[in-house]
Amino acid sequence: MKLISLSALLLVIFLGVLFIYVAEDIPDFGDPNSPPNRYVNLSITVDAAGLVDDLNKGVIPESLMDKIEERGLPLPSGVEKIKEGEWDAIIIPEEKHYYPKEQKYYFIKKEGAKLWVYRYAPIIRYIEEGHHETEVPNMVTYILADYRGYDTLGEVTVIFTAGVGVILLLRRREKRPEAR
Amino acid sequence: MNSENSEAGESRERGGDVIVETVARLMVPFIQLFALYVIIHGAGGPGGGFQGGVIFAASFVLLVIAFGIVNAGDRFPEAVNTAFFSLGVYIYAGVGLLCIIMGFLYFGVPDAQYLNYGFIPLTAHFEENRALGMDLVEIGIGITVMAVITSIFFNLVWKRESEEGGEEG
Numbered sequence: 534m535k536l537i538s539l540s541a542l543l544l545v546i547f548l549g550v551l552f553i554y555v556a557e558d559i560p561d562f563g564d565p566n567s568p569p570n571r572y573v574n575l576s577i578t579v580d581a582a583g584l585v586d587d588l589n590k591g592v593i594p595e596s597l598m599d600k601i602e603e604r605g606l607p608l609p610s611g612v613e614k615i616k617e618g619e620w621d622a623i624i625i626p627e628e629k630h631y632y633p634k635e636q637k638y639y640f641i642k643k644e645g646a647k648l649w650v651y652r653y654a655p656i657i658r659y660i661e662e663g664h665h666e667t668e669v670p671n672m673v674t675y676i677l678a679d680y681r682g683y684d685t686l687g688e689v690t691v692i693f694t695a696g697v698g699v700i701l702l703l704r705r706r707e708k709r710p711e712a713r
Numbered sequence: 714m715n716s717e718n719s720e721a722g723e724s725r726e727r728g729g730d731v732i733v734e735t736v737a738r739l740m741v742p743f744i745q746l747f748a749l750y751v752i753i754h755g756a757g758g759p760g761g762g763f764q765g766g767v768i769f770a771a772s773f774v775l776l777v778i779a780f781g782i783v784n785a786g787d788r789f790p791e792a793v794n795t796a797f798f799s800l801g802v803y804i805y806a807g808v809g810l811l812c813i814i815m816g817f818l819y820f821g822v823p824d825a826q827y828l829n830y831g832f833i834p835l836t837a838h839f840e841e842n843r844a845l846g847m848d849l850v851e852i853g854i855g856i857t858v859m860a861v862i863t864s865i866f867f868n869l870v871w872k873r874e875s876e877e878g879g880e881e882g
Contacts, residue, residue, distance in 0.1 A: 668840040669756045669847060677761070678847040682828035685850070686805055688763075689857050693802050696861030700795065703868040 572640045572651035577601060581648045588612055588620050588641065588648075597641075597648065606652075609639055618643035622650075636662065655680075737779030744772040752855040756847055762854025769855065770862035782870045791867065794860050801857025808833070808849050 560567030568574070577600045584594040593612050601608060609622035622639035636658060640651040659676050669675040677685050752765030776785040809828040816825025816832035825832045830846020831839040 666840060667843040667847070668838075669844045671756055671758060673759075674755050674761055674847060674851075675843075678755075678850050679830065679843055682809070682850070685854070686809070686828070689802055689805055689854050692861050693798055693857055696798050696857075696864050699861075699865045699868055703871075 569654055570656060572653050572657075575604070575606070575639075575650050575652050577604065577650035578647050581643050581646050584648060585618075585643065589614055593622065597650070601639075601650065607638065611635070612641070613637075733779050737775050741772045741776060744775065745769055748772065748855075748859075752851055753848065755851045756844055762851040763858055765851075766855040766858025767862055769859040770866070773863045774866050777866065777870060782867070786867065786871075789863070789867070791864070794864055794867075797856050797860035798864070799857075801853045801855070801860065804853030804856065805850050808846060808853065812846070 560569075565571060577597075579594070579596050579600060584597070587594045591612055591614075593609055598608060607624050607627075609624050611623040613621045613623065615621055620641040621637040622641055623635045624638040625635050637653060640653055642649050642651065659680055660672065663672060663675050663680070664670065667675045667679055669679075748765045748769035748771075750765075751760040751768055752762055755761035755765070773785070773789060776788065779785075808830065812829050812832040813825050813827055815834055816822045816829075819834045820832055822832070830843045830850070833842050833846050833849075835842050835845045
């Protein structure tokens, strides 16, 4: 018994220390450039030497294409310069029937002598394109009811289940006051 | 002690004050109108099915407070309420299914997505179809939330009333 509680205490202390150690890497609250809010690092990197001019001209260098293909990710069809050392790579999504518009997919950044490839978080598309894609001005509504429609369907089902549970537990048909 | 209890119980059953009853009778339609506004306005501003459904249920709660559970319960048949439970979920899921069906029949797309409202041919534009499909879905959410909140409140009050009645008897 004592051994169990002692080991439990040690486990809790270990997990606490582990959490403090990991907490270093958690992005700041409200940081607009944190991975869930902006882009995820894909760990694809190539030497920047000689490639910057290609990217500025709107051509994606072969070496970068090869690296992306190696990972099995969709290949970009074009690149746009945002500012010095940062580019958006465009893909044409496979949603062929209803939204075949180009969208920005990768974010390429020059850090030191290397180019790093990031993947834009889906929220970027919701924020920037959602208004044009759904004709609804309210961002909360179009994310919850349209992009996250399955989630909201589940929420409604949870509420439905709660109601059924209350009926099963509390409804007493024979004890209604109106029967008296 | 006992007589006070029974008096309170009686006044709750009869309905209470004239002022309370009149104000409640006046307020309820406006609360319900506001609830419908919140549900429909969900696409254009703050609001949505969940909030509107709760406001709608609040109007029935006000009825129970003002008129007592017996009178208010007569106005709100529970069998219909229970049907509303599933009606809302059916509307939501049905709109999702309608997307697949209409996508196949109307647009001729064999792999239309579930809950992609653009395939419901309400207007000529894919984007506006999505906006209108969202409204349909919000109505479904509102119906379910309204029915569930009302049912929870009614059942809780009925339970207490029947327990008090048991003490009296």
